[in-house]
Amino acid sequence: MPPININPDRLLGDLQKLRSFGARQSGVVRPAFSEADIAAREWLAGRMREAGLEPVFDPAGNLFGVPQTDRPCILSGSHSDSQPEGGWLDGAYGVIAALEVARASAETGGPPVAVVSFQDEEGRFGALTGSRIWTGALPLDEADGITDLEGRSFAEARAAMAGLCVAGFIQPGRFSGFIEAHIEQGPVLDDAAESIGVVNAIVGIRSLQMRFTGHQNHAGTTPMAVRRDAFQGLAAFTGAINRDFADVVTPATVWTIGHVALQPNASSIVPGQADFTVQWRDGSADRLDHMEAIIRETAMRLCDDRGLQLDISNPVAVPPTEMDATLRARLERAAETTAPGAWRIMPSGALHDAANVARLMPAAMLFVPSIGGVSHNFSEDTHKHDLVRGAEVLARAIAE
Numbered sequence: 001m002p003p004i005n006i007n008p009d010r011l012l013g014d015l016q017k018l019r020s021f022g023a024r025q026s027g028v029v030r031p032a033f034s035e036a037d038i039a040a041r042e043w044l045a046g047r048m049r050e051a052g053l054e055p056v057f058d059p060a061g062n063l064f065g066v067p068q069t070d071r072p073c074i075l076s077g078s079h080s081d082s083q084p085e086g087g088w089l090d091g092a093y094g095v096i097a098a099l100e101v102a103r104a105s106a107e108t109g110g111p112p113v114a115v116v117s118f119q120d121e122e123g124r125f126g127a128l129t130g131s132r133i134w135t136g137a138l139p140l141d142e143a144d145g146i147t148d149l150e151g152r153s154f155a156e157a158r159a160a161m162a163g164l165c166v167a168g169f170i171q172p173g174r175f176s177g178f179i180e181a182h183i184e185q186g187p188v189l190d191d192a193a194e195s196i197g198v199v200n201a202i203v204g205i206r207s208l209q210m211r212f213t214g215h216q217n218h219a220g221t222t223p224m225a226v227r228r229d230a231f232q233g234l235a236a237f238t239g240a241i242n243r244d245f246a247d248v249v250t251p252a253t254v255w256t257i258g259h260v261a262l263q264p265n266a267s268s269i270v271p272g273q274a275d276f277t278v279q280w281r282d283g284s285a286d287r288l289d290h291m292e293a294i295i296r297e298t299a300m301r302l303c304d305d306r307g308l309q310l311d312i313s314n315p316v317a318v319p320p321t322e323m324d325a326t327l328r329a330r331l332e333r334a335a336e337t338t339a340p341g342a343w344r345i346m347p348s349g350a351l352h353d354a355a356n357v358a359r360l361m362p363a364a365m366l367f368v369p370s371i372g373g374v375s376h377n378f379s380e381d382t383h384k385h386d387l388v389r390g391a392e393v394l395a396r397a398i399a400e
């Protein structure tokens with residue numbers, strides 16, 4: 001098959017253009033279904049059309065660029081929504097690298113390549129929402145009832161794209177496999193001065209939305225012994241799981257309480273309500289199960305002891321996922337040709353849409369370095385030469 005020669009300037013130019021949607025400092029604010037996200041997706045649809053791909057918005061807001069062929073073709077891409085404070089390359093890199101490979105392939109008579117930007121990978125409504133819906137892990141009507149931290153539902157949010165979305169989903173059978181290019185979002189490649197990571201496995205993730213409800217009262221006249229303080233409950237919960245996890249976790253296990261909202265969040269009022277998300281990740285499904293049991297038991301026991309009401313909602317569970325050996329081998333050969341001696345096989349501590357797509361078809365991932373290992377931060381960045389080299393590896397693996 002003829003080589004696919006990507007156009008580095010076009011790749012970098014489109015990355016900068018995508019960066020302009022929701023630009024903030026050196027990063028982006030482009031949460032799923034925001035004005036910036038929808039404008040970015042409409043621009044992407046135009047670029048897909050110019051590349052000879054038919055742009056299709058599915059009911060979940062996922063954007064596919066489908067080549068005019070009835071032969072199953074490779075699908076490549078990632079997501080173009082961002083964290084509330086996102087880097088300019090998280091997800092965006094994989095979408096634009098895929099688009100560049102698709103059009104370069106079409107220009108040189110190479111294989112047809114489909115492109116995708118999944119919706120809400122960053123989890124305004126949980127995590128990997130768009131690819132969970134497309135792969136059948138999350139029914140659309142169930143997703144519609146999920147609310148974000150401001151109380152807006154997925155149904156309300158996706159209504160903003162109603163005029164763009166078709167009624168049906170693209171059938172996964174149209175694709176022979178999926179390759180996602182992504183920034184590493186960690187320090188391994190940058191520390192080793194290597195250019196490419198070929199992913200062997202993606203950690204599993206669980207998260208639970210929790211609410212402790214106590215009794216809002218005066219901070220001066222309410223004796224400590226009779227308080228039902230939701231924040232004190234959360235503080236005790238955090239200390240208890242840190243202690244109980246000690247015998248369960250490994251240095252690779254991570255857990256985060258990254259979102260907390262106290263009601264009424266006033267310095268002279270005993271907090272009546274604490275809403276928070278507890279998220280944990282590991283490469284072992286058994287360990288994720290064990291941690292979930294500790295989380296649930298600890299929350300129930302603490303709320304019982306402190307007279308707090310416990311509500312648990314919006315569970316997210318994506319299992320640890322091995323990448324497909326055949327597609328991975330193609331990436332390894334492409335990496336060795338493109339960046340001899342400057343690549344490695346490595347696991348992903350970040351979650352990716354490839355973890356969901358792997359449920360339906362062979363899936364693989366490649367990484368490019370993140371400078372200083374920084375991500376989910378406006379200052380996230382990657383050297384231009386690494387951005388180009390990653391797209392060259394993607395092209396070579398697809399052309400093989």
Ligand code: HGY
Binds near residue numbers: 123350352
């Ligand atoms: O959190 C993650 O792993 C992904 O970047 N959303």
Ligand code: MN
Binds near residue numbers: 091352
């Ligand atoms: Mn991402």
Ligand code: MN
Binds near residue numbers: 083090122376
């Ligand atoms: Mn991310």
Ligand code: MN
Binds near residue numbers: 383386
């Ligand atoms: Mn470099």
